[in-house]
Amino acid sequence: MPAHDLRARYDTVVVGGGHNGLVAAAYLARAGQSVAVVERLGNTGGAAVSTRPFPGVDARLSRYSYLVSLLPKKIVADLGLRFATATRDVSSYTPTFRDGRPTGLLVGGGEERTRAAFRELTGGEREFEAWTRFYETNRRVAERVFPTLTEPLPSRKALRARVGDEDAWRLLFEDPIGVGIEEHFTDDLVRGVVLTDALIGTFADAHDPSLAQNRCFLYHVIGNGTGDWDVPVGGMGALTDALAAAARSAGTDLVTGHEVTRIETDGTEAEVTYRTAESEGTVAARDVLVNASPQDLARLIGDAPPAPAEGAQLKVNMLLKRLPRLKDTSVDPREAFAGTFHVAEGYGQLATAHAEAAAGSLPSAPPSEIYCHSLTDPTILAPDLVERGYQTLTLFGLHTPARLFAADNDAARADLLKATLAQLDTHLAEPIEDCLAPDGDGRPCIEAKTPLDLERDLRLPGGNIFHRELSFPYASESTGRWGVETGHANVLLCGAGAVRGGGVSGIPGHNAAMAVLGH
Template sequence: MTTSRGFGHDVYDAVIVGGGHNGLVAAAYLARAGRSVLVLERLGRTGGAAVSTRPFPGVDARLSRYSYLVSLLPAKIVRELGLDFEVRRRTVSSYTPVERAGRPGGLLVGGGEARTRESFARLTGSEREYENWRAFYGTTGRAAERLFPTLTEPLPTRAELRTRLDDEAAWRMLFEEPIGRAVEREFADDLVRGVVLTDALIGTFADAHDPGLAQNRCFLYHVIGGGTGDWDVPVGGMGALTDALAASALAAGAEIATGHEALRIDTDGTTAPAEVTFRTATGEGRVAGRVVLVNASPRALAELLGEEPAQPAPEGAQLKVNMLLRRLPRLRDTSVDPREAFGGTFHIAEGYEQLARAHAEAAAGELPSVPPSEIYCHSLTDPTILGPELAEQGYQTLTLFGLHTPARLFEKDNQGAREVLLAATLAQLDAHLAEPLTDCLAFDADGRPCIEAKTPLDLERELRLPGGHIFHGDLSWPYSDSVEGGGRWGVETAHRSVLLCGAGAVRGGGVSGVPGHNAAMAVLGH
């Protein structure tokens, strides 16, 4: 067994377990404050799920392989850490194709108010649905302005957050009644209802009327990001963010040790240094930290501490598909340019009743017969992820995120279920295309189509996401007297020298850096 002699300190001010984006945020803040910091990362690279990779052999396309859009990352973190990182706004928010009366059409949101209004009128036959849309998102926009800044402040109580929102109708809609009630109350068209509801279902397996309100918590985090609710494209892919974070941490003096897998945390529960046992390719070692920040799931934290997990095992519920195309496919709806349709979020089989049916089928143990999903094209907004030759030839990326596919559906035969689900999902897309998507796929150096699919079980195996859950578990309410608890910053644990700084912290989930920031503030005594 080796010791910590290979590191710069016998006892660090902070040892951070996990070099994902939240761990790197914490490392950068603490190192810039003059603390000695060591990051232990199991894999051979930092970044966790926020990485850019070339998944297709011999093809110069650097894709955001797992997480892919940015909304919850506060600008203050980018500014305070001096990150060389930018995002770009998508000119189109979404396009949802539909066939009605035997004719292809769809709902386009974006391209200016006049065009969006016209699209609503053409779909629904009246102005009322668009006016309701504007009013509804006016409400969520005001909530975003008031609530988003609180994510990087000490954790408010429920009453304090309610006062901060200062809108009882919005509070009831977001925090107290199932979001399905508001969707059905405010909108009449099935397609419009479905588009609104999807923000409540990303990575969350729940019905619109689930009394547990997991869908509301998901919806809340999806509409308050950045104080606007916009979801933007990271220039250079997600890896550009984590590369910038690692550079910031290293420049401030932090040490990062990749290929170091934490096995155990020993602490007496006080302010005395905790000890982390780790494993490398050559053996085991130990390192001490006055505080240990765990950038992993609450279940992983419990395992490291030798404790029983406090919550049931999480279950992810998504299909992630990465594709590279030689060209974008033509649409049956000729009124919309494919570059617009795929530049925003392209909704597939996400009508309100379709979403309800898919949830019911999955809850009964069956793969959805009409699987809902959404697609967008990163390279339309940010062509830098493509090599010059690919960009010149008109190649494009497609990212697909499928809903209502819980991990339990893949337990008997992950590969077989993945293939069946992928085929059914692409068939739903093909129904709105004037040509099969497979005719547009690029091929790698070995002659294989450039498409890969990841189920929750794949994500659990590759990234150790518990149950493949992209948020490490159900999202929490962003206040202190929720069932999750949380302490002053939402990162505290029962052990004074151990903090949770991953997505499972209160106000965690998504690519935000918020848990990393808040854990650093807790250490610094803010």
């Protein structure tokens, strides 16, 4: 995307061209404001981009973020986005061994098939019935809470009344999520499958008294009132391309290759200083929205930075010549990898991995989850790759906090990747390395990103994909009306670090725009 010259003044300047910044810009420009988005990189999209990471291979992968749940249909409709998602028939498959026999739990394919899978794994109906009750409770909470995310922040009391179920409130908002999981389920594998939604990018134990795991779990089960995680058709870049088009068509100036270095404000007028490869300049605005982390905001405006919250994940992209065969021959790999494929994510395994990482060591059996985008949406692959049976795999590892990579990021990455793939191989009838496609130079198509890599590439503090710890979606003493306010009246936070931020949602962008417009 070519860079454009900035005008001397705008109604609003948005710092950072990630998906939230583009949402905010599109809303404001459609309301008649003059708006500029100023982006450091040579393209917009931030972490929600599609790229061809493997030289000489026409496979366009969602490089960082990869599934959609929290993006409200309201934003898609309001902005007229030409963007679609595809549902997955299989929710998850979790391989394991019982009595030395390879087996697993397939969730999906209809109620009766899922019931049969639970019965086969656990020997009875109890766990399936508990699963049904547990997720029906989550669904009711989702239907009541999700619409509030694009409204002014409710008070804790008001949200509790809206949920209208004291047992559900205790389960999700008061007791550590481990309490509810252990009350509902007895099977270690089933408990682990449930817990994983509380640990995506969040380094916490099931019983952590901070309830960081509860907040993570909540955002993973309330998306659009269903909690479904869908595949972005065309890859995640299709969403941010659509958002950029919507912002541009409404009159927004999208300016790339411009790094903002300072924001000065008196509360009513602001001046934004930026630099390019050739020069430095300033642009004035009535309001400034910052689509970056709270740490970056503090640095730009000269405030004391908030306490950092490190990331704790491994992101791996792979391109395969074929899907690997499974030791559990009762499941087709095309089903197993179409949903979320859980590896080393039993309840006890997750607890052990957390304890090892908390003690300063990479997990000996790293937990991870994998899915295959191209099974649901083959459009991200060139037609000749589809014809030859190529597939993508995206792996997201848990319980690997940034501190474990501080001494030697490259060595720790290599060790973790080796151990993670070894855990996957435990359940495969052939090594995953044998299935990797070669790139144009003959090298295996696999790349891995640690929290420190994400900090370097995307300026995520400590590699935290949420910018900071997630917050419950209600007001507190330190939040404003929309959860985007800062200590400066005309500077708002519109990125993932806002209240109700995190994930690919556009919600902070929408809410910052509403705050500017006085809604």
